[in-house]
Amino acid sequence: MKSLSLYEDKQSFLNGLTPGCKAFYIIAALVIPAMLGNKLISIGFIVLSILLLTQSKVIRRTLPILAVSGFVLITVIIIQGLFRAGNETVVLDLGPVAFYKEGLIFAADIAINVLNIIFAFCVLVLTTKPSDIIESMVSRGFSPRIGYVFVSLFQLIPQMTERMSTITDAQRSRGMETEGSLLIRMKAFIPLISPVIMSSFIDTKERAIALEVRGFNSKEKKSFLNVFHANAASRPIYWILLIATVASVVWKLVMMFA
Amino acid sequence: MKNKNNNSPWSLKINTASLVLIPAAVGINYIGKLFAGMLKLPLWLDSIGTCLAAALAGPVVGAISGAINNIIYGVTMDPISTVYAFSQAGIGIVVGLMAYYGALKSLKGTLLTGIFGGAAAVVISTPLNIIFWGGTTGNLWGDLAYAAAVAKHFPLWQASTIDEIIVDIPDKIVVLLLVAALFKGLPKSLMSLYQSNHRIESLD
Numbered sequence: 001m002k003s004l005s006l007y008e009d010k011q012s013f014l015n016g017l018t019p020g021c022k023a024f025y026i027i028a029a030l031v032i033p034a035m036l037g038n039k040l041i042s043i044g045f046i047v048l049s050i051l052l053l054t055q056s057k058v059i060r061r062t063l064p065i066l067a068v069s070g071f072v073l074i075t076v077i078i079i080q081g082l083f084r085a086g087n088e089t090v091v092l093d094l095g096p097v098a099f100y101k102e103g104l105i106f107a108a109d110i111a112i113n114v115l116n117i118i119f120a121f122c123v124l125v126l127t128t129k130p131s132d133i134i135e136s137m138v139s140r141g142f143s144p145r146i147g148y149v150f151v152s153l154f155q156l157i158p159q160m161t162e163r164m165s166t167i168t169d170a171q172r173s174r175g176m177e178t179e180g181s182l183l184i185r186m187k188a189f190i191p192l193i194s195p196v197i198m199s200s201f202i203d204t205k206e207r208a209i210a211l212e213v214r215g216f217n218s219k220e221k222k223s224f225l226n227v228f229h230a231n232a233a234s235r236p237i238y239w240i241l242l243i244a245t246v247a248s249v250v251w252k253l254v255m256m257f258a
Numbered sequence: 259m260k261n262k263n264n265n266s267p268w269s270l271k272i273n274t275a276s277l278v279l280i281p282a283a284v285g286i287n288y289i290g291k292l293f294a295g296m297l298k299l300p301l302w303l304d305s306i307g308t309c310l311a312a313a314l315a316g317p318v319v320g321a322i323s324g325a326i327n328n329i330i331y332g333v334t335m336d337p338i339s340t341v342y343a344f345s346q347a348g349i350g351i352v353v354g355l356m357a358y359y360g361a362l363k364s365l366k367g368t369l370l371t372g373i374f375g376g377a378a379a380v381v382i383s384t385p386l387n388i389i390f391w392g393g394t395t396g397n398l399w400g401d402l403a404y405a406a407a408v409a410k411h412f413p414l415w416q417a418s419t420i421d422e423i424i425v426d427i428p429d430k431i432v433v434l435l436l437v438a439a440l441f442k443g444l445p446k447s448l449m450s451l452y453q454s455n456h457r458i459e460s461l462d
Contacts, residue, residue, distance in 0.1 A: 005334065006334060065337065068335060069338060075396060076391055076394055079394055079405050079408070082405070083409045084392075084408065085413075110391060110392050114338060114390065118338070122337070148277075149278075150326065150330075153281045153326070157284070160285040160286075160289050161292065164289055168296075178297060182299075185297040185298065186299065192293050193436070196286060197310065200285055200286060201444065207278045208277075208278045
């Protein structure tokens, strides 16, 4: 079964950091450049994230994620470069249309911001087991019931995706057409999606009973089966990120009132 | 309609059946999006689960389903979609409330729910689009309208709102029509599981 999670254990430095530490890295990478209002700091964070991901041997796995947003970024560059209000300086003249400097700079700002978010997220997502993230949240007081919802999804979605191909084959064998005009394809959607919905609702009934029989609603304090072995650097890195983030917010406030 | 329920739709007490409805809803969203992609439909159809959960178990479960849906997208495919958790939660709340007051029982109500749900998504998504993408959505038709509006010197936020309306409202109307049809077809024994706040009459 294809796993939903992008995590891979490479025994690397990032694998050994606590999930909380890496989550705080995302916050720092987003808050510090926003507070200081400097794009160079965003670029610095992008470079740092890429170095960290390369060191953890997971940089290749960022490619599919980049492809999703990369496509949208290309449309942003085209639209803003051609049409942004305040476009004056022509950079590239293509006859009927022209790319303008102001629009392209605006699009570059957006691209830097988006790439920073993507790479910072990858530092957490590609190197941390989803259940470790949830366990660390639950141990800090996050609701274990909602925690269960998250963990169960990583099993449920691959199961449902597998069921999807079975349903498609079954409906095709009954003569359903999945190709052709838009109307035919629209009509095909209903017989495809409704068996998934009905069966997953009926499953929820059984799952609810199974959970309650095992004391899911018990108010006792929860214990943890797995112990996370964090490396020694986690704590100091966490504090450095925390202090840097708070310092940037304080700096912004001082600049606002000074 | 209203006096059928004892508790408010905002009750935060979620029973186990409603709780396990949340992963099912997120799964349905996910599969809907995959099927829509497989059939090359021009709509997302990725909020069927959120709307169904909201209709069955109320706005709170709908909002949680919507938010978790986008967080899962965020950690598995597209980090930026995490911030749109707010839009999906907004859709869940609107659809949950409309269904609570019986809107899904008529065609007119269903269409209105689709428009309101889409409007909630537009109101929440447009500022996010402007912050993160400069106002575009990545959808071909929406972005063409955006480009046309900007070229005609509309202000950025108006162009971006038009873009988002084209992307969201037709999609939500189709989703709600599907949801209302499915909602009617679901067995009663299943529905009663989630609607824990209905009055239970004592026979004594």
